[in-house]
Amino acid sequence: MVNLTIDHQAVCVPEGTTVIEAAKQAGIPIPRLCYLKGINEIGACRVCVVEVEGKDKLIISCNNKVEEGMVIYTNSRKVRMNRKNTIELILSQHDCHCATCVRSGNCALQEIANDLNILEIPYKMEIEKLPWNKEFPLIRNAAKCIKCMRCIQICDKVQGLHVWDLTGTGSRTTVNVSLNRKIEEADCSLCGQCITHCPTGALRVRDDTEKAWNAIEDKNKITVVQIAPAVRTAWGEVLGMKREHATVGKMVDALKRMGFDYVFDSVFSADLTIMEEGAEFVERFRKGETRNHPMFTSCCPGWIRFIKSQYPHLVPYLSTAKSPQQMFGAVMKSYFAEKIGVKPENIVTVSVMPCVAKKGESKMELYFEEYGGHDVDLVLTTRELDRMIRSAHIKVDTLVEKECDQIMHDGTGAGVIFGTTGGVMEAALRSAHYLITGKNPDPDAFEQVRGMEAGKQGWIEAVVPIADAQVKVAVVSGLGNTRQLLEALEAGKVHYDFVEVMACPGGCVGGGGQPIHNEENLTNERRENLYFLDRNYAIRFSHENPDVLRLYSDYMERPNSHKAHLLLHTDHKAWEMPRAPKNR
């Protein structure tokens, strides 16, 4: 243990603790901007400076470690003046039009500038301008970038894709897509982790809310919304709602009040996905096809972009099932359109997703009978939903529980856990067990595939006995971990029958479209929420979802039928993804 004094307070912390963490333990939050514990401890912003007694030069607290007997001042005049000066310098290169910034009120720079009472910038403003394709789901505004390097580090260290890098040198050094590529030419998975870790509004998702309002206004269009499982765990966070109050029912109410015609819960299509993907897995497993290569899940579009760019030769081992979002869109424009007697071209399908990659995925084409278009027309992130609620000036305490609309109303506990890492696997195993043995297992029988504690290996593995078969499964989230898993598979070090992959760490609850809390990570709380909901569902098996069963009996016949293949499955090779650069 190391003893030191911080702001006249005696502190005792383990050796190797950084000054910033030692101060935190003493209840002193040292102001910082670029710091991201364990990921970005590079002292780029110089905001976390502190004064060490006996030393002339200030030191930064985020990557320097405590020493015995140190006397530290985090708020001396010297520190305060220096910190303020640094912020003024950062502001001189930052587009400070906060009123029109998507991160206003949730911006680390804005907060610190306010905290330090900076009312004027004494320097000449020098705003960087770099062109960007505003049609792309991921948008970078150089004018707001403070070069904290978090995006580079997240993409390098957590997602292992190296999409971002510093370019140029000297005063013109800036962050841009690596290897002199344009973003649309890069092998970006669109996981959006760079966005949720950006302290300012420099990185954001393309805003499609105006398109949603226009669709609502269009008298010739019927708007049909679906809400992804993970959205319910997070949408209330920035609206001042407690997690237990921010229910999916209140979201339905909000969406209806905004004027959407029909609102559904993607838990329904998650169950539908299990029917298709589960049946597909059981078939592949029984045929022995998984003896050499596992079947990979296909519900995460970030993962699909990853495998197509990094391991294109493994694409044939993906399940052909569409993601729940796309399945629901297809069902809305076929089965549902028929039921309500509206032509599919007059339906606008909208989905609310915790995800950035879904915006890319929705470009996937749907051709069915005379219809040619998209499964899903418009994807809104959780953050965009929140902004629509605010711009519709809906007071959240007036929201009431509303049911989803009928014929695709029902959901199960198995479908709701799709929003977390391990959830798709667990839901699939519950139904696979039934498909193979004809009997339901205990719904909590597969708890071993839950949990974030992936350990050193970076993923969870389990051998699941079903009847007389041993099914070897693996669950992984985060693309850096995913690469490790695939490398181990490729090297023959491990073998699995079924592998679930989610691009974002922790799965969709930690998705790139979820509310942003600067340094705070709420993934675990959101996951707990989903497991709570699972336990409280009346039905916990996808194959028992009454509305799903009716969809089959009325329309799709059976899982993996010809019609199901036309509507619910996809050809992963139908579109091109930029390949990973060589010799990375």
Place this chain on the structure above:
Amino acid sequence: MSRLEISTPNKAQVVVEGLYKDLERRIEASPPGLCPVDMSRAFLVLCHAQTCGKCVPCRVGLGQLNNMLTDVLDGNATMDTIELIEETAFAIMHSADCAIGYEAASMVYKGVIGFREDYEVHIREGRCTCTYNQPVPCTSLCPAEVDIPGYIALVREGRYQDAIRLIRKDNPFPTTCGFICEHPCEARCRRNMVDDSINIRGLKRLAADLAGKVPPPPCAPSTGKRVAVVGGGPCGLSAAYYMQLMGHQVTVFEMLPQLGGMLRYGIPNYRLPKDRLEEDIEAILETGVEVKYGLRIGSDITIQRLREEYDAVLIAIGASTDKKLGIPNDDAEGIISAVHFLRTIGMGETVDLTGQETIIIGGGNVSMDAARTAIRMGAKKVSIVYRRRIVDMTALPSEIEGAIAEGVEVQVLKAPMRIEVDETGHVSGLWVQPQMVSTIRDGRASIKPTKEKDILIPCNSIIVAIGQDIEYHHFEEAGVSVARGRIHAENYGGFDNIPGVFAGGDCATGPATVIMAISQAKVVAANIDEYLGFHHEISCDVVIPKASLADRTPCGRVNMTEREACERVKDFEGCEYGMSEQEGKQEASRCLRCDHFGYGVFKGGRETIW
């Protein structure tokens, strides 16, 4: 009334003079990889500040050039801007009255021609293709990429054994390099920006002096693969060391009675004491390397045989044949090559030069070694004869100074023309043609004859040190690619047409430094491992001390001292005194820890595995 006045510089001038010095040191420490257009612009701003203001091209033109370069950098330029930059710079070069103007314009002009592509990318794509890619200057510039800040920090804490272990991860010759490395690592040391570069070699030597015997790390489990290494010099032995650690069984074929190659048979004992060289060799052999002595490739063993008997073959025979002078009588009695001369001494024999006048031809390090050795062999007078000037010599300045201190005469601007022999056919003198320095060509001052008469320098012996070649005929016959007198391996160290055969060290690069040979050994060791179907990693588990947060108060660099010249010429004992522990701690604490402060903490600061 006084008619004249003694001028004294005012305070501002004095400060500016100091700033000039600061800038000089800063430029010396300038990292590679910076945007060339931005650097051009920055230099131009300095040049423009130097203008006296009298003449239009310099006063106005340099400013306009700056505007245009700024436009290029800011994305406000078109391709026409480049044309105008070129035309303007060209015009100023031809119209400015003094060097302040025309040389400034010339710098811009050289750039606009030399890196036009970079100008164009700025305009076309609005970005620079350059990135800052050498975050820790010393490690980046060390060919073997030794973790220099790491071992300096260990030396600072007195953890000398750990320092040796850490160095050996990338360089199995820590002691040798502590004595004789040419230390390219020091060239752009960021400490230059404060006061002076760190004495990195000196700190390495201190670690070697104080560490005692440090055993090598354990070898990986045996792979059952056998590798033949031809040549027991720094490249061959380093590769053998790493391949043993990877679990392969290496056999080194050495034609001479002992290992070390040029380290033993080229570098004199007074620079690298052989008992110290043994420390490195012992540790290398401790990994289990087998050695077969007295076998010469081509005559005693063949590549073909080795390929049959071993899973892979590394050629690391060095460059040990002499170059001929190519002037009349160059084969006369009394003329020997420096390589031969030094090797003879290295084998413990003597070449008695007592009372002789000896001439050394050449201006490289080998020439200095030969000259200083000749002094120790009793020569009455030793003269180095060189065509150019002292500043043009390729030898390290410290080696030249050492030679001069020991009484070596340096005769410059004299081109050897022919050799005078006596009636017995023995050399009796060297005819040289007087030269004068002339124009700069390719960045180097050229020479031309003064048209004075040739001069005869009388002598009894001549030692030729004008470079070395390799013996490549056997390799050529075996199908190994040979180009320009060197073995021509691909950049992975192997040959596309003969799988399993690799080459490295001087025989592949031409005569170079020890650390270059070691860096090549790393490359070939890794690639032979891959070739054999393995992916072994070399790492080191030494924990590196955290960076000190102490203020960086300017402090002078500790330079090593030497034995008195009049004493050291009497024997072959080491010349240089190592640093004291006290000096070492101070010197180590000068290190700025670029692995922790600056870009190094963000990217590329430390590669712990290769």
